[in-house]
Amino acid sequence: MSYKVLVLDPISEDGIKELLNHPNYDVDINTGLNDSEILEIVHEYHALIVRSQTTITEEIIRHARQLRVIARAGVGVDNIDINAATKYGVIVVNAPEGNTISATEHTLAMMLSLTRNIPRAHKELSDGTWNRGAHKGIEMYGKTLGIIGVGKIGFGVARRAKSFGMKIVAFDPYLSDEKANEADIEKLEVEEIAEVADFITVHTPLTPQTRGIVGTSFFEKAKPGVQLINVARGGIIDEEALLTALDNGTAGGAALDVFTEEPPTNTALLSHPKVVVTPHLGASTVEAQEKVAVSVSREIIDILENNTIRHAVNAPKISESVNKELKPYLNIASHMGAVGIQMLNRPPSEIKVKYHGDIALDDTSILSRSFVASLLRPHFGESVNIINAMYYLQEQDVTYKVHKGGKAHGYNNYLEVELTNSEESLTLGASVLDGYGERIVKINDYQVDIKPSEHILIINHIDRPGIIGDLGYTLGKNDVNIASMQLGRSTEGGEALLSLSLDSSVSDETMEELKTIKGFNLLRQVDLSTT
Structure with missing residues (x-):
């Protein structure tokens, strides 16, 4: 069978040569089209390849009657209507590994630029001002680098930073003791990293758990003069909290490649004298662009010919x-x-x-x-x-x-x-x-x-008289209604497990109050609202 592939954004032709040279594939490279122009031709194609310039809307997907794959030659898929693709049974794939080296190296480049004031010194000198005394830097040697998120990029940064003579401390919920010991990384909690790190770089996905993980409370614990680097996702570092920390001297500087809003509009942060910025260049190398093109080309072939899927970002119905x-x-x-x-x-x-x-x-x-x-x-x-x-x-x-x-x-x-x-x-x-x-x-x-149910409270406790009354009183006075309750116990007077379905979530303050009830050994709030 012959398949048609439409490339809508500029992409490395060396990277897609497997598709270009494959006898079963007819590849059209047609970049810079607007929506109406895409709608006129998209019904012919089985696969689309985009980068970040072209937005794939529900209307485009609906008109693409033969479409089976949308491939993003990169990581982010914000320009693709994922829900619409899922609705119409179209697999969306990306290339999450192609930019690993580029993002790793850009992180180190940002650190070096920050420590030696390279961008500001360059601008002054190119404008004709020789101001050598104004740009005294700091060394990375002997300093502590805190890494939040130790996937492939985080590990790559750690290995390279060690060659600069840095000590590495890191947090990642999936970082095992064995892997940390092999890489000579000290595992710490996030707040502990704040207390000891001279430099902090983040390399996590942006999730509800990581959004603002470096924020006001983090800076309150941070080592004075800490330097921040973000080449991961905008929003992991709270921009307003960072700006405050820069102004009051808590943070000594920041190097940012990504922003909460892109293009960014926070001019106070962009123009801050302690900040180095680049326009989301972490994956922008010749090699990375070729790697992501190779990755999506191979994935398109695997999906269309072998029904094999590796890097899908949506799940079919x-x-x-x-x-x-x-x-x-x-x-x-x-x-x-x-x-x-x-x-x-x-x-x-x-x-x-x-x-x-x-x-x-x-x-x-x-x-x-x-x-x-x-x-x-x-x-x-x-x-x-x-x-x-x-x-x-x-x-x-x-x-x-x-x-x-x-x-x-x-x-x-x-x-x-x-x-x-x-x-x-x-x-x-x-x-x-x-x-x-x-x-x-x-x-x-x-x-x-x-x-x-959406809101569940699970409590392991000592089975003593009055403990459930104390629980009910505390929840009631904080306007948390119990929908149902179920108790299981091992022996009379021994340990018991209590589960409650609630009409609403329990605030952090109420959870702290519940922890003071005598006999509670374990207290967990479970939120199933998004599953």
Whole structure:
């Protein structure tokens, strides 16, 4: 079969030579088209390749009747209507690994520019002013570099910074002790990094957990004169908090390649004398552009000819062909992932998934993927889905095992997960009960009956008289209504597990107040509103 590919933005032709030279592909390079011009021709094509210039709207996707793949030759996909692509069954792929070296090197370039005042000195001298005494720099040698987010780019920065004689401290929820020791990296919490680091660079996705992770409270703990670098995503460093820190001297400088709004409009930050800025150039090298072009070219071929998908950023709708026995378990598998990651202090280094009953006879991979995607999403954002979940898991060196067995006592079908890290372990069991729907039926050694809802409070406590009254009073006076409550205990007067479904979330202040109740050993708020 012959496939037609339309390249809508300038891209490395060396990078797409596999497509250009492939006998089954007819490639048209037609850049600079407006929406109406694209609409006239897009119905002919099976795949589109874009960078950041062209926006792929729902109208374009709807008119592209043969379209199966939209490939973004880069990482960000803000210019593609992901929901519309999913709605019409079009796979959206990107090239998340192609810019690793470029982003790593740009981070070091920004650090060097910042420490030696290179941009400002260059401008003054090129304007005819010799002002050598005004640009005394600082050395990186012997300083401490804090890295928030230690994926491939973060590790690349760490290795290169060590060659400058820097000490490396880092935070990443998936950074294992073994990997940290091998790389001579000291693992710290974010607030600990603030206290000891002379330089801080961020390399995480932008998620609700990482948005503003370097913000006002961070700067309150920060070492005076700390230098900040962001070549990852705008919003990880709170721009207003950074501006305040620069003005009051808490921060000694900042080098920014990305911004909360792009093009940026925060002129006070852009023109600040302590700030070095570049217009999102982290991936802008000849080599990176060739790598991303090669990556998406190969992915298009794999999808169209082999139905193999690696870097999808959207998940197709669940097909009607999915076994009817499995469909009711998709939601509970997803909810178990969300519950599990919110109950642990740290992400798991080992995962065991067990299937029992009739579902164990089926291909349960889609359930496993649904569970893993939900587990990873708080740390990696909405780009994680059932297609690429196992790839993300493998990238984090998490051990993963699946076991299938006969029927579990009391359940026709039963799903259990064991999550383990170096400090803790958690077991969750679930089933779908006829007439009652999905239920979490086990938490560690406790038999429970929890119907997943948006807001859940889970408490491990000593079974003493009055403890539930203290809980109800505290929630009530803070306007938190209990929808349902379920108690499981081991022995009278021993430990018990209490689960509550609530009508609203519990504020941080109320959570701190709850922690003062005598006998509470563990207190976890679980939010399932986005699963």
